Amino acid sequence: MKSPILGLLVFGLVGVHGYTMAATLVGTPTDPTGIDGLLVDGTTYDVTFSTTTYQSPFTQGTAASLDAAAAVALALTSFGVTQVAWMSPA
Numbered sequence: 108m109k110s111p112i113l114g115l116l117v118f119g120l121v122g123v124h125g126y127t128m129a130a131t132l133v134g135t136p137t138d139p140t141g142i143d144g145l146l147v148d149g150t151t152y153d154v155t156f157s158t159t160t161y162q163s164p165f166t167q168g169t170a171a172s173l174d175a176a177a178a179v180a181l182a183l184t185s186f187g188v189t190q191v192a193w194m195s196p197a
Contacts, residue, residue, distance in 0.1 A: 130182040142182050147175045154179065 133153075134140035141155040148171060152164075165172035183191070 130178075130185075132182075132186050139186075142179065145175075145178050145182055147171070147178045 130145045131143045132139050133143050139156065141153065143153045145152045145154055163172075165175050
């Protein structure tokens, strides 16, 4: 099952389990548009980056949302991302 996660992502590596690395960066290194194949707690997601909308299958503050945030952080780190530009929603 694949579901999109849209939105600006906040992430921190905490003692979280349930993810592995098999993700692929979508777009170009200078203009990435998402991450495909992100595995979170046994479910694979395709993540689309957006600065205009936010929609997520995860409820903020739950174990699943923390697992998802950690998986995204790990994926971005493995892609060599050193900085994320943050835009506050309007």
